[in-house]
Amino acid sequence: MIGHDGGVSDAIDHPLSRPRENRYRLTTSDGVGIDALLLSGSRPRATAVVLANGFTGSYRNPGSRAVAEALLPVGDVMTFDFRGHHGSGGLSTVGNAEIHDVEAVVSHLRELDYDSVSVVGFSMGAAVAIRHAAIYGGVDAVVSVSGPSRWYYRGTRRMRLLHLGIEASAGRFFLRNFRKVRVIDRQWDPRPAEPREVAGEISPVPLLVVHGDADTYFPVSHATEIYDAAREPRDLWIVPGMGHAERAVGPELAARIGDWIVEKTAASGD
Secondary structure (H helix, E strand, O other): OOOOOOOHHHOOOOOOOOOEEEEEEEEOOOOOEEEEEEEEOOOOOOEEEEEEOOOOOOOOOHHHHHHHHHOOOOOEEEEEOOOOEOOOOOOEOOOOOOHHHHHHHHHHHHHOOOOEEEEEEEOHHHHHHHHHHHHOOOOOEEEEEOOOOOOOOOOOHHHHHHHHHHHOHHHHHHHHHHOOEOEOOOOOOOOOOOHHHHHHHOOOOOEEEEEEOOOOOOOHHHHHHHHHHOOOOEEEEEEOOOOOOHHHOOHHHHHHHHHHHHHHHHHHOO
């Protein structure tokens, strides 16, 4: 097994040192190749955190990288591109089959002998993280940041534009050629369970729901619906002035999320 962690303060190397990078090509249970990157220190550790990006996001994006590095005091961090995104194979299903992508990452970390694996998801990745934990299990904590509680939401201008992008051929052309995202051209059949419908199945794994009151994609009601549907242990943070997903998570909030993961996973291990 990977060696036991010390406290958060001594869990990483000197703060000026750069994390090690190991790139992996994982394969999901339905045969899709996933491009993943593991950030780690020079010493082996027992804890890992998975970062699941929002739609069109990538582990190469500066915002995702900044969050990953901010969470390194907690444990090694594996970031990856969802199917249909950038270097991963397949087509994006915008939150449905992506649970297999998270499972491939979590399973690989378990194969690497990490004792504790938590998942932090953003927007679409938050919905996937909740559904993955409810359906597959096998994680020690779940953090949903800026996640939707229900599908097909069009109550904001940004979500109306997003639906236009994934439902119209011209929008999919734009995403494919300018955002490196390949989207499936047919509707869900059957419709996957909504995050609010399965959030209660995550318990007894701890769930943290984080949402900004300045989110221009999903209003705060999405966060409260997920929280209300969940069972203990659960926490809800409504962050004043925070926008949407990875770009809105600054160092202080990322560190606070990291502290929550340490506290909850330590408690669950008692």
